[in-house]
Amino acid sequence: MTDLFIEKGGKKLRCGFTTGSCAAAASKAALLMLIENIEIHVVTIMTPKGIPYNAEITDITQNREEGYISCAVIKDGGDDPDVTTGTRIVAKVRLKDLPGITIDGGEGVGRVTKPGLDQPIGEAAINSVPRKMIKENLEEILESHGMSGKGVLVTISVPGGEELAHKTFNPKLGIVGGISILGTTGIVEPMSDEALLETIRVETKVRIALGRDILFAAPGNYGLSFLKENYGIDESLVVMSSNFIYDTVRIAVAEGFKRLLFVGHIGKLVKVAGGIKNTHSMYGDHRMEILSEISQACLDDQTFLMIKDKLSECVMTDEAVRIINETGKGAMVFQKMAEDIKFNIEKWSEGQLTAEVIVFSNENTELVATARAHEYVKEA
Known part of the structure; x- marks a missing residue:
């Protein structure tokens, strides 16, 4: 992956990629491996900011009998002091007969319990932009393989996410059981004022x-x-x-x-x-x-x-x-x-x-x- 840098306060700081970008990349890799019956160790997605993300794929698990493949992308927040850096963002993907992309959260991904957040009460705390990224990447794969009539069930999980969530605003916001899958641009800018303001806005x-x-x-x-x-x-x-x-x-x-x-x-x-x-x-x-x-x-x-x-x-x-x-x-x-x-x-x-x-x-x-x-x- 080619590093992306920004200048801030006279310093050159390395950017990272959001949990949403990681989830989308892992989902794309898992579906490609499921359809093509191969192992993939690097996958590229385009972030909403228009910057490509070449993500390394790890923790590949195949279960052909149950019809799923899971894999992970390790979150790298760059020079931002992000508590999720180093965390594995895992996508488990299986095909389904009915068309449409169904996205849910598994272990370590929080559930929404209060109104006013990006997702309705009861839904996994996977925000709308990451959901859109996952959906668009998977729909593109289905179409390119002549499988537009098929659907995909995606489960995003974060091992250790429940413990990690205590270091975030999630418990205060009413998101329980894990972290959120976030990101509006797909890019983590170090020491981002925009991120702080978005937290204030959400609260x-x-x-x-x-x-x-x-x-x-x-x-x-x-x-x-x-x-x-x-x-x-x-x-x-x-x-x-x-x-x-x-x-x-x-x-x-x-x-x-x-x-x-x-x-x-x-x-x-x-x-x-x-x-x-x-x-x-x-x-x-x-x-x-x-x-x-x-x-x-x-x-x-x-x-x-x-x-x-x-x-x-x-x-x-x-x-x-x-x-x-x-x-x-x-x-x-x-x-x-x-x-x-x-x-x-x-x-x-x-x-x-x-x-x-x-x-x-x-x-x-x-x-x-x-x-x-x-x-x-x-x-x-």
């Missing part, structure tokens, strides 16, 4: 499909832990936005939410108060500058001058919280910060969302909340 779809009226969101695990420990809110109810605050707001609007509760550490959310849409440090820090501007707006000149230099020298926001609180006006400063966060989130939603905010500091201590934030928590 948001699930919440709206479950009838949730308020979207609960947090930048990371600290926010999830805060809500769990302080309010008993299950982590499965909360969408993790990572640094994509603006994008999460836009996704919430697109999926039909009218109310949003954003919960996070001051180190992340203070950036939102300053209008920063993505809180990753590559887009700038500015935490202390923003806190300084808010403090100046709330404090008298003399008090602000006393803390101005101290704030500019701070490295961590928790230390800045201590300095501001020592003025005796911390509640006023942080209330304005929370209102600024709320204002920017609602502005980004173009008036389609009512937002409430809870900000915490060190040791999961609640620092400030907007007026109706706790009402939203009670509705969880």
Whole structure:
């Protein structure tokens, strides 16, 4: 297989191929071996991105008495930190008399138990693009061999997939028993922002499909832990936005939410108060500058001058919280910060969302909340 590289952040990174591409390649190889009565060790498919995938075929098992052949493709995620890299994606293929391609999941492939996902409840978590790839490749083989009247039953399995799924979002999304067979382009791009955004979008779809009226969101695990420990809110109810605050707001609007509760550490959310849409440090820090501007707006000149230099020298926001609180006006400063966060989130939603905010500091201590934030928590 010829490696595919992309440039990202000044580095040359190797791309990989999705579980969907692996499943399609294994399915194609198995059907060819079944029809032609040969062993195939390399097969080529075309990915939806238009890039060919020359997949190595392993673990070939033939059972002519039962009329099936199975084989595997080992998932290679390239330089992406993908938990499925090294996993065997197995396709078991048999012919059937009735026309049509039937695709199901076996061992290690999850089952959908909640609405709002790519597949209906009860179906194997093999998404629509991988299903289309499998179907098109197998139909092409049947046609080329004069067997268009025949059908094919394909079972995709992933040995060890059930254990692997605990390292993914699947249990939170309501996919049980294994991993998902995924991919929209067939290619895994390392450190893909698009993949993270798609996860946020899928999680948001699930919440709206479950009838949730308020979207609960947090930048990371600290926010999830805060809500769990302080309010008993299950982590499965909360969408993790990572640094994509603006994008999460836009996704919430697109999926039909009218109310949003954003919960996070001051180190992340203070950036939102300053209008920063993505809180990753590559887009700038500015935490202390923003806190300084808010403090100046709330404090008298003399008090602000006393803390101005101290704030500019701070490295961590928790230390800045201590300095501001020592003025005796911390509640006023942080209330304005929370209102600024709320204002920017609602502005980004173009008036389609009512937002409430809870900000915490060190040791999961609640620092400030907007007026109706706790009402939203009670509705969880």
